[in-house]
Amino acid sequence: MLRREGLSKLTGQERYVDDLPLEDFLWGATVRSPAPRGRISNIVFGDGVDWSEFVIVDHTDIPGRNAVYLMEYDQPALAPGYVRHVHEPVLLLAHPSREVARRALREVQVIVDVDPPALDFRSLPSPDLIQYGEDNVLKRLSIQKGDVERALAESPIVVEGVYETGAQEHVYLETQGMLAYLDDDVLVIKGSMQCPYYVVKALKPALNRSEEEIRVIQTPTGGGFGGKEEFPSMVALHAGLLALKSRVPVKLIYDRTEDMVATTKRHPSQIRHRTGVDENGHLIAQEIEVVMDGGAYVTLTPVVLSRAIIHAAGLYHCDNVRILGRAMFTNSVPYGAFRGFGNPQAHFAVERHMDVIADRLRMDPVELRRINMIRDGQTTATGQVIGDGVDRLQIVDRALALSNYERRRREHWLRNSEHRYLRRGIGMSAFYHGAGFTGSGEVMLDSRLHVEGHPDGKVQVLCASTEMGQGQITIFIQLAADRLGYDPAEISIAEPDTHRVPDSGPTVGSRTAMVVGRLVERACDDLCRQAGAARGAPVKDAIIAWHSAHPGERLLGKARYEPPPGIEWDEENYLGDAYGAFGWAAHVAEVEVDLRTYGVRVLDFVSVQDVGTVLNETLARGQVQGGVAQGISWALLEECVWKDGAMQNGQLTNYIIPTSGDLPPIRVEFVEFPYEHGAQGAKGVGELPLVGAAPAVLNAVAAATGRQPTEIPLTPERLMALLGNGDR
Amino acid sequence: MSVLLPGSLAEALGSLAADPDLVPMAGGTDLLVHWPQRTELHERSYLDLSGVEELRPHRWEADELVLGGLTTYWDIIEDRRAWNELPLLIDAARQVGSVQIQTRGSWAGNIVNASPAADGVPVLMAYDAVVVLDSTRGRSEVPLSGFYSGYKEMRRSPDELVTEIRVPRRAYDVQIFEKVGSRRAQAITKVGVAVTRSDAGWRVVANSVAPFVCRCPALERILEEGAAVGGPDDLLPGIREDVSPIDDIRSTAEYRENVLARLLYYDLLDLCPSFG
Ligand SMILES: Cc1cc2nc3c(=O)[nH]c(=O)nc-3n(C[C@H](O)[C@H](O)[C@H](O)COP(=O)(O)OP(=O)(O)OC[C@H]3O[C@@H](n4cnc5c(N)ncnc54)[C@H](O)[C@@H]3O)c2cc1C
Secondary structure, eight states: OOOTTHHHHHTTOOOOGGGSOOOSOEEEEEEEOSSSSEEEEEEEEOSSSOGGGOEEEOGGGOSSOSSOOSSOSOSOSSOSSEEOSTTOEEEEEEESOHHHHHHHHHHEEEEEEEOOOOOOTTSOOOGGGOOSTTTSEEEEEEEEESOHHHHHHHOSEEEEEEEEEOOOOOOOSSOOEEEEEEETTEEEEEEOOSOHHHHHHHHHHHHTOOGGGEEEEEOOOSOOTTTTTSHHHHHHHHHHHHHHHHSSOEEEEOOHHHHHHHSOOOOOEEEEEEEEEOTTOOEEEEEEEEEEEEESSOTTHHHHHHHHHHHTTOSBOOSEEEEEEEEEEOSSSOOOOOTTTTHHHHHHHHHHHHHHHHHHHTOOHHHHHHHHBOOTTOBOTTOOBOOSOOOHHHHHHHHHHHTTHHHHHHHHHHHHHHOSSEEEEEEEEEEEEEESSSTTHHHHHTOEEEEEEOTTSOEEEEOSOOOSSSOHHHHHHHHHHHHHTOOGGGEEEOOOBTTTSOOOOOSOTTOIIIIIHHHHHHHHHHHHHHHTOOTTSOHHHHHHHHHHHSTTOOEEEEEEOOOOTTOOEETTTTEEOSOSEEEEEEEEEEEEEETTTTEEEEEEEEEEEEOBSOSOHHHHHHHHHHHHHHHHHHHHTOOOOEETTEESOOSTTTSOOOOGGGSOOEEEEEOOOOOTTSGGGBOOOSSHHHHTHHHHHHHHHHHHHSOOOOEESOOHHHHHHHHOSSOO | OEEEOOSSHHHHHHHHHHOTTOEEESSOTTTTTTTTTOGGGGGSEEEEGGGOGGGSOOEEOSSEEEEETTOBHHHHHTOHHHHHHOHHHHHHHHTSSOHHHHHHOBHHHHHHHTOTTOSHHHHHHHTTOEEEEEETTEEEEEEGGGTEEETTEESOOTTOEEEEEEEEOOOOSEEEEEEEOSSSSSOOOSEEEEEEEETTEEEEEEESSSSSOEEOHHHHHHHHHTOOOOSGGGGHHHHHHHOOOOOOSSOOHHHHHHHHHHHHHHHHHHHOTTOO
16 A cells, blocks of 8 residues: 555645644744753843844743653753753743744843753762762663673673763654644644654643643654654643743744754663673673663653663573663753664664674674574563564574675675775674563553544544654554455544544554554454444445434444553563563674775665564565664764763754765565564564664674774774774 | 846946945855854845856867856766866766755855865866956956965955856876765765876865865875875875864864875875886
């Protein structure tokens, strides 16, 4: 099936929030902190604009609690006199002219008495830097299995490594934007977002309004990648505050630079491995410490850390594992959700480390992975017994075969000894990703979904899941059409509008096709039951007949999340079944390093993925290629340059994302092991491909250069430092 | 903001003479980049050259290629003769921004914008190009290698337009252009170099390593003298004499210096039998 909204996007007809027709409205603008930490001693209004034309909102205008609520109430919507990061919102302005509003931003000066900022998450803070708890630790988590202490002591070989990853900006095509207005007493919010009900959840306590008095509508969204999971709540709240004060519609659209410097990013990490192995490469003990930069407020950091430590040991079996995780408070712009949610950091470290171990043992890195790869009946670090019947070795073998791994290795060896300055190498990674929310998360979400049969026989799916380019609309139509025996043209997806659709949970965590898609199927079944459709008879006829018997009534098929049987998770001790299903995959990357420029060019990329049943091959392939591209880019190009807690390169000329010329052909193959509790057997596909891309690329660089890079982005400048200036 | 749209060169020069604060605009690809942020640009007056037809075409004379004041990268990319005779123009043009920029951006705009990272300037300079400036006061001709005197400082008075760029036609046996950016397209150069050798001698021109694009006399001397060069590091003293790279948001001085040495060394080794 073709993407339902594809043509309107392709032809530019789709209307994003900034394109919506609107009259008599104000442009919102956000005045931000210039300093990373300190007391606001004064706010000076210059005389370059006429302030009487402006609506101005500060923290005293907030009717409820001054917080952007999701997990905690710690992050203010507007700084109440003290700031904790650069670009923290302090005031809101609104004016009929966008240009005047922009000019006004330059006329306001926020004066801060600066206190010393905590900016390095890797070192323990000195007393004057402590701002959260006793030690600036936002969250501590741990996993224990077996006896690591003893096992390490008894290991003949112990290999250590420290791996670091940098922040990553989402660079969705459409920047953050919201529109707010009053419709009688109801505050209507329209905008770019992944999770309409998260916005409701944040607005309720801050605005002191009930769910009936807040109506949130997702507009067509130009990309999210996690950047529109929690952050839109902040933009919505700001637009809402301005609209409530001015009683006029307010549009608040970030330009690219504001979006880049002031919104969340992927958590930087430092991950330490100490691994005990025997001479044959069997893993005896894994001791892992995961440290993340959380930034100035909690946001979703605890959950990101959780996912990181759960995956930190990789897809290997080991009897003795200890994983300690901590996320640090710093005076940086808060980090937040980003595709992979902590797992890319975890896998960068463990998959890079596997190659470092293989190098120490003078062993083939593929062989090292092969002998340790988890088999059905064995357990993960949390003690979850894997028994999904997936042939993980087949996935690896397929990736090696498709990439001509062995042949390329021999060719490179010959070529590298002859060429003056080009060095080629090939590297791989094997990895996994839990689909859906962790542990009992899905039960707590309690997702609901409706499928409505209309009098003309047409069907509409009502849910809060959102389309952001990944294909949710198309997949849901496909699932409903298959389940009901319908022509897809007679099925539509309702606009995500919290006054019309039930809360089917956030559109995050690779859960939409697998978890919410399953609700589509079950709600379709319920619809058939309600309509009294006999097995095998056309459902459409039954729906039409039902309506003639019940004029004026609504025919709704409903479904509510039910956990798959036998899942047990101990949140206290991080023990048990962390996820209902895992996606498994292997990547192989081939690179060429230019010793003149220290540039790394990825020549070829193969990805073999088990995402369960592939629902729509074109869309799934697009997800894999996009995820790999974003992963390669994180590995080689994307670097946030910081100065005193502020991002210096908030422009696409100097925050580098790849052009098509920077990417290799990305060859994708699916190996399907259906998951019985996912829609048609689907598991998550959105995040998995990004997870293993960076280590595959760096492993290839290691093969090409004979050096072990441990830090990304591996920019040419970093590679130069690693290789030294001398010739080789 | 006001925009004047002259229909002829004479009219354009007349307007500039009357108001030297006018900002000439060719493709606008430098001038308009920061338009949304820099509201002060909105208050200036512009002289849009797009209607001055006589500035657009380029022509081949017996001993030189003459680019017009509005000639774009694309105009040259489409010219087969340039591929054969002056291939570095093509190499550079094809690495400027993207096709959209190549079709709008002009060689003259690249010169007058005077960015140290400009990619059109090094190849023109390595070919000994001469900048032709016209005003109602008359004409002056300045070799491109002597055109700049400091960061964004050049020998052009506000009432002058670049109307021609003259590129001599010579036989070259070494021609190199390297652009190192942080990605393969749409990239601002971190370090770049153009090298030629003809009867007129060696030319080595580097960009993004000094306040303006410049020739490198010490390196040219090393090549001219045929001094022994055992490895890239042997070029570093010459490089340090010629240029003064800095650390900035895009790269480091150390990287720029080092990569310049390596590009020169390995490329000359590949292309020039007498080098080494
Ligand atoms: C996305 C993007 C990518 C880019 N990539 C590159 C790149 O890779 N390499 C590179 O070198 N540049 C690049 N540029 C910069 C720019 O495209 C080039 O410098 C281009 O050559 C400028 O030409 P223009 O005709 O657009 O100049 P304009 O913007 O019109 O003018 C530039 C300057 O020259 C003056 N001027 C123009 N014509 C004349 C004239 N005839 N006489 C006197 N003064 C004149 C103007 O007053 C102005 O000061 C890029 C720009 C963008 C937006």
